[in-house]
Amino acid sequence: MLRVLNDPLLAVTQGLLRFIYMALFAITALLAIAACVGLLSGDQVSQYSTVTAAQRHGVVLILLVIPSLALFGWFVRILRQIVGTVAERTPFIAENAGRLARMGWLALALKGISIAAHWVLADLLALNKVALPDGGIVLALTLFILARVFRQGAAMREDLEGTV
Amino acid sequence: MMGEDGEHITVKLDDLLHARRMTLTQLSERVGLTLANLSILKTGKAKAIRFSTLEAICRELGCQPGDLLSYEP
Numbered sequence: 001m002l003r004v005l006n007d008p009l010l011a012v013t014q015g016l017l018r019f020i021y022m023a024l025f026a027i028t029a030l031l032a033i034a035a036c037v038g039l040l041s042g043d044q045v046s047q048y049s050t051v052t053a054a055q056r057h058g059v060v061l062i063l064l065v066i067p068s069l070a071l072f073g074w075f076v077r078i079l080r081q082i083v084g085t086v087a088e089r090t091p092f093i094a095e096n097a098g099r100l101a102r103m104g105w106l107a108l109a110l111k112g113i114s115i116a117a118h119w120v121l122a123d124l125l126a127l128n129k130v131a132l133p134d135g136g137i138v139l140a141l142t143l144f145i146l147a148r149v150f151r152q153g154a155a156m157r158e159d160l161e162g163t164v
Numbered sequence: 165m166m167g168e169d170g171e172h173i174t175v176k177l178d179d180l181l182h183a184r185r186m187t188l189t190q191l192s193e194r195v196g197l198t199l200a201n202l203s204i205l206k207t208g209k210a211k212a213i214r215f216s217t218l219e220a221i222c223r224e225l226g227c228q229p230g231d232l233l234s235y236e237p
Contacts, residue, residue: 162211164201 010087017080024073028066035062057124061117068113075106092153100150104143111136172236177206180225180232195220 192199
């Protein structure tokens with residue numbers, strides 16, 4: 001704990017990640033409740049009137065936003081675990097290599113959801129369906145490479161531990 | 165110490181200490197290594213040995229590296 005307080009970067013990062021994680025948790029829970037309520041009331045409405053295309057797209061968007069928030073929360077949770085090992089000064093462990101690889105897969109899944117959300121929005125607003133490239137794929141690739149770096153680092157650390 | 169092919173490098177630190185009537189604690193104080201690290205070396209659990217460690221042990225025990233290590237195919 002004292003080590004974290006002596007390192008402002010670590011302290012700020014851990015505090016910020018804790019806040020983001022809690023905020024994501026709360027927002028995801030609220031959206032899930034809102035979606036459930038909306039879907040139930042939507043069922044009642046649909047008995048009397050026709051559901052518009054915009055309403056259908058809205059429901060699809062909410063159904064895409066909730067899992068993406070949950071996945072991002074999972075991403076932040078793993079990042080917090082890695083930052084925790086940095087605070088403990090033991091970042092080069094095999095667990096962190098696995099964590100980084102999991103973060104890479106999560107980044108890919110988030111990218112997939114964002115493409116789907118873009119299609120829904122483009123359909124709704126009659127825009128071009130071609131998604132502009134962003135950093136999602138590059139982030140995933142970076143995380144996969146970092147996972148390899150950490151795996152190598154963990155092996156080197158293990159070797160060093162056996163050196164007298 | 166076990167190599168990749170299952171070959172063995174045996175550390176004969178115990179024999180050398182016994183011959184010189186010296187304890188591992190005394191040696192650790194003289195060479196400036198921790199007792200834990202010397203214990204790892206003595207029990208053959210070390211994966212590598214630094215030249216500086218080898219030099220300090222040989223200096224304090226008055227021996228050659230070959231007296232400390234032996235190879236068993």
